[in-house]
Amino acid sequence: MQFTAGDFAALLGVRELPRACAALAAGRDFSYERPVGAARERIVRQVREHIDSDKPTRVGQHRADIWESCWQENLDKFVRAGFDAEKLVPDFFKPEQPMRLQQDYVLPRNPRFELEFFEVCRAFLFDRFFAEVDAVYEFGCGSGFNLLALAKQLPGKKLCGLDWSRSSNEMLNVMGRKLGLDIAGRHFDFFQPDSALTLPGDSGVLTMAALEQVGARHAPFVEYLLRANPRICVNMEPLAELYDSGHPVDSLALRYHRKRGYLDGFLTALRELAAKRRIEILDVRRFFFGSLYHEAYSYVAWRPLLEV
Numbered sequence: 439m440q441f442t443a444g445d446f447a448a449l450l451g452v453r454e455l456p457r458a459c460a461a462l463a464a465g466r467d468f469s470y471e472r473p474v475g476a477a478r479e480r481i482v483r484q485v486r487e488h489i490d491s492d493k494p495t496r497v498g499q500h501r502a503d504i505w506e507s508c509w510q511e512n513l514d515k516f517v518r519a520g521f522d523a524e525k526l527v528p529d530f531f532k533p534e535q536p537m538r539l540q541q542d543y544v545l546p547r548n549p550r551f552e553l554e555f556f557e558v559c560r561a562f563l564f565d566r567f568f569a570e571v572d573a574v575y576e577f578g579c580g581s582g583f584n585l586l587a588l589a590k591q592l593p594g595k596k597l598c599g600l601d602w603s604r605s606s607n608e609m610l611n612v613m614g615r616k617l618g619l620d621i622a623g624r625h626f627d628f629f630q631p632d633s634a635l636t637l638p639g640d641s642g643v644l645t646m647a648a649l650e651q652v653g654a655r656h657a658p659f660v661e662y663l664l665r666a667n668p669r670i671c672v673n674m675e676p677l678a679e680l681y682d683s684g685h686p687v688d689s690l691a692l693r694y695h696r697k698r699g700y701l702d703g704f705l706t707a708l709r710e711l712a713a714k715r716r717i718e719i720l721d722v723r724r725f726f727f728g729s730l731y732h733e734a735y736s737y738v739a740w741r742p743l744l745e746v
Contacts, residue, residue: 441468441539446558449725456565458591462558467548470539481536481543482690485731489694505580505651510605512581513612521616526583526609527553530647530729538728541687552729559725559735560584560646560674564591567672567720567739571642575600575668577626577659578648582610589619600626600635628652631662643671647734650676654702664716664742674737679705680724681733691732705738717742 443463447455455463473481508529515525533549548554568574569592576585579599589597597620599610610623626632629652637643643663649656663671678695681688696702711717720739727735 439470439472439544441470441555449727450559450562451723452562456562458561458565459558462554462561466554468546468551468555469548470537470544470546470551473536473543473545478543481730485690485694488731489690489697492694492697505601505603506605509580509601509603509609513605513609516581516609517612521612523583523586523617526581526586526613528581528583531556532729535730537730538687538691538726538733540726541682541685543687543730555727556735557587559727560587561591563672563674563737563739564588567670568592568595568642568644571640571669572596573598573638573641574644575637575641576644576646577601578628578645578651579610579623580606580648582606582613582621582623584644584646585610585621586613586617586619589621595620597621598624600624602627628659629655631658633662633665635666637666637668639667639669641668643668644674645672646674647676649673649704650700650734652701653699656701656704656707660707660711664711667742667744670720670739670741672737672739673704674735675704676700676728676732676734677705677722677724677736677738678702680722680736691728694731700732708738708740712740715743 443455443460446463447453512526519525531553536543536545537552573596574588575598577600579585579601582599585597585599601607607623607625610621613619614621676695678692681692683689683692708717708719712719717740720741722738724736727733
């Protein structure tokens with residue numbers, strides 16, 4: 439089977455793919471097989487055994503030491519390779535694994551299937567929500583590879599990558615110097631937001647698989663954004679509220695999500711703020727695509743409303 443440009447358009451809710459998405463989708467191998475019988479049972483058993491053997495993670499645990507090591511490794515590889523952007527791709531993209539697609543498991547033929555599928559979806563978000571802003575701030579930016587992609591797709595914007603890892607901060611500043619980009623790194627802690635950090639009125643905020651690490655402790659960051667009042671906020675995260683708990687494949691993803699202590703109640707909290715007219719939710723979408731254990735690629739787009 440082949441995931442086509444038309445399939446991507448249907449997934450993204452558009453009649454025709456934006457140019458950047460179409461360019462990324464063209465010429466890439468999005469073919470896959472659907473395992474059946476014993477082959478599919480082996481995958482389900484692998485997922486269940488992994489969830490059962492995984493150590494529970496305390497919800498909202500600050501794991502800065504883990505990410506410090508992770509991003510330092512990415513930085514070292516980036517520098518050793520002569521500032522090759524390919525070395526910025528995080529290691530959590532696992533090649534040659536079964537994937538989740540349309541609430542089932544699939545076996546991609548392309549070892550870069552997850553990364554390249556994600557890149558098409560990411561380009562859609564950039565095109566739809568950040569084309570008209572002057573600056574983009576990515577919180578929990580990690581290696582900065584999302585901002586580098588944004589700089590290529592929508593050049594001329596001021597970019598800032600924020601992370602609680604000092605290695606990440608350094609990586610963004612190295613990117614700015616060595617690649618000639620208007621991009622900078624800055625320290626930021628989701629649990630203790632820096633109130634001195636102000637955002638220009640015509641700015642966009644981005645998170646991508648970053649808020650998943652805060653568990654239920656997302657209120658400080660949301661309150662910070664309400665005060666900062668950016669033009670648009672886009673959170674591409676694992677949103678547990680979008681899973682169907684009665685679906686066997688979704689139920690396993692939900693079990694994994696909770697065992698890992700990932701983002702808890704975020705979309706519900708935003709919907710409550712929308713009901714109070716403190717924010718406007720512009721879109722919520724599940725891409726029905728993910729890695730072997732869960733889906734980190736749903737998104738919610740919203741904007742703060744100034745209080746009268």
